[in-house]
Amino acid sequence: MMRLVGLVLGGMLAVGAANAAEVNVYSARKDHLLKPVLEQFTAQTGIKVNLLSAGEEQLLERLKSEGAGSPADLFITTDVAHLHKARVAGVLQPTRSAELDKNIPARYRDPQGYWYGLSARARVVLYAKDRVKPADLSTYEDLADPKWKGRICVRSSSSTYNQSLLAGLIAVMGPDKAETWAKAVVANMARKPQGGDRDQITAVAAGQCDLAIANTYYFGGMQVSSKAEEKDAAAKVGLFFPNQGGRGVHMNVAGAGVTSSAKHKTEAVKLLEFLSGPEAQKTFAEGNNEFPVLPAAKASPIVAAWGGFKAEDINVAMLGENNPVAVRIFDRVGWR
């Protein structure tokens, strides 16, 4: 009886697992960005995409408890730390594809092919044009200098973007120095961490702080916003790429991996390849002002206007490995 009820409802609302021409996606990316790309994919290949969007941690838990029975074929996240966690949890399987290797630079994918970065994000410093001279800015390390006391806005350390930033610093300076750095940045904060990246940029524009740490695409989104107040705010703020004399800007990726339970593995790899291909990359670049991973893809006009910059070239997989240490450091230094 239960089985019958389950079958009926499952058939109505979930997925007919036997149908070959489809692929099931668990995604932590925002729907409105991903859906157009998935529609392009379906139009070109005839493969239907079933989408479930939720937080990456929650989806990861769902994958874990569903185990081998999980309907998911592809797991999409917005941050490398979660891809790494998924790999460690055993819910991803390695895939090999010449096209993926060709499209995606080695530093943006897992060495064993468990996951692939599909768009790159740079975490940079945004400054108030009227109160800060770009010449006074230099590196992430410099944000710990007392000259910035009471002048920095940054979001909570619950954000994986901050966790990955600190994970990157741990890799270059070791956990002890990274902790000292984090402590000094906390002392320089203009206010208790709150809101998202966009809120930090807005606070700089409004004069509440002079510097913000944020991902570039939030700034780009404000620059090209249809809302006048966002555009005005962005106009008061300048973008600075740190560590240009040294290792380069901290980079992160949004990416995806084929699940170990995948029942549509071929379709899942096809979708991965499509997401790393020219059309999808163009949508990520233009729709969200991210950096395409495909070298041949062009950045959006606003991103191109920021000029070229030197990016860190270490493999982003290391950010996931250092993540647990980073979170504990944040707890200890009181970066909420």
Next chain:
Amino acid sequence: MCGVMSASPSPRLAAEALSARPPGAGWVLLALALAVLVALPVLMVAANLAAPTEGVWSHLAETVLGAYVANSLWLMLGVGLGVTIGGVGTAWLVTMCRFPFSRSLEWALLLPMAMPAYVVAYTYTGVLDYAGPVQSALRALFGWSSARDYWFPEVRSLGGAIWVMSMVLYPYVYMMARAAFLEQSVCVLEAARTLGRSPWRAFTQVALPLARPAVVAGVALALMETLNDFGTVHYFAVDTFTTGIYRTWLGLGQPAAAAQLGAVLMLFVLSLVLAERMSRGAGRFHHTTGRYRRLPQLELKGGKAAAALAFSAMPLALGFLLPGSMLAAWVIQDAALSGLGELAGNSLILAGVAGATAVAVALPLAYAQRLRPSPLVKGCVRLASLGYAVPGSVIAVGIMVPLTALDRLMGGLFLTGTVVALTYAYLVRFLAVSVNAVESSLGKITPSMEAAARTLGAGLGKTLRRVHIPMMRTSLLSAALLVFVDVMKELPATLLMRPFNFDTLATRTFTLASDERLADAAAPALAIVLAGLLPVMLLSRAIARSRPGGEE
């Protein structure tokens, strides 16, 4: 003609009279089975208590735990005070007094309940934070140039969270208290007045004690909502026990330690509920009279009327009108209304099914507890209600475990990712809401009713059907509607457990808001509020009609 209200020492006599015949073992068994089913996810969470945690506790204790506990306690204290004063005060005023707009306020005071707290938090922040219109205007007016030039209360703070949650949660207390005041025989109050009590003392010494179980039930619901709230406190940058559980689980990657924190939270809630029950002592308050007539409402005039109006209208204005108009303004600015119909349809179906199921399950639980108030039955009912106090996302993961296990037994994923699974999740989350309402309403029916029905030869099932359910009709409807409104707003479990290609108003609101697109989130948020309005109005009507001596 007035009957007599008795504070009988205990229902035990009646219960003993019933237990002369072995009373419904079937009901007890059914209740136990249901309770275990619903409590399973909570037990899954609690099972982590024994798991090793690799020194996470000492890390937490040294760093963040103190702040979590302190913030949660202050939040509970603030919200508890806020909802009690707001809820009981407004309920008494609109029930017992007449002043301008008092009839409209009777139902309008419930409206903030349709507002998800996190949405209210978004709107207050949008208006009052540093970059918002109010502070920008002040800066322009006085020529201030930065935050250092002036002082303005920080919206994103503990105080802000207390404010917002009190404003949207007081209706729980209002509703329960009003229903209780309405159910009281006015004769009791008149007897009190005849015996020389002032209106105020009649209120504090007679009406309030009689309404106490209902008020406590309302406050308990509000506090449990407060404790498991994630959206508001997260947005307001207040680190509570619940955000701590999230961070420990998701940030530190320590599900066992997070579940242990969750278990501590459950124990805390449980002990609060027990403490209240014990403080009530052995005394029970029953209505023993069936004689009612229209409430003689006190006509307020002049300053008193104005004060009553101001006091009663304030929570409505701040918890509903202000955030509601802010949302409306955002929607008008740039309306993105496409696809809202489908989202609303999904939300309504889920909420409707969950509301009906929650009452259907609460009824046998409360009834079995009444028939046989043994520690086992009582304990099981409490256990089944615990899901309400556990953070939604933690409980959602707890739900996944038994569901996927069952699926594996059946050889495929037949439940996970279906509406059946979602309904089960809502049951686990919100059964407390319906159980509390059914329980308090059942408790008000004097046991002698039962004794009479049984003496006249009615079986237990028939007594429930023919005697209790008709008397509790209003409360049952209220319980269903409460769950309905809660499910409309529910987020974490819906997000995690919904089927592919399936969105609700709440998930859409959250997705947009978490991408810092508040204005775009306004349309689905407003739709949640609008969809919640109808049940809230029905609820108010049901409460008004519940009074036997009323006009309708």
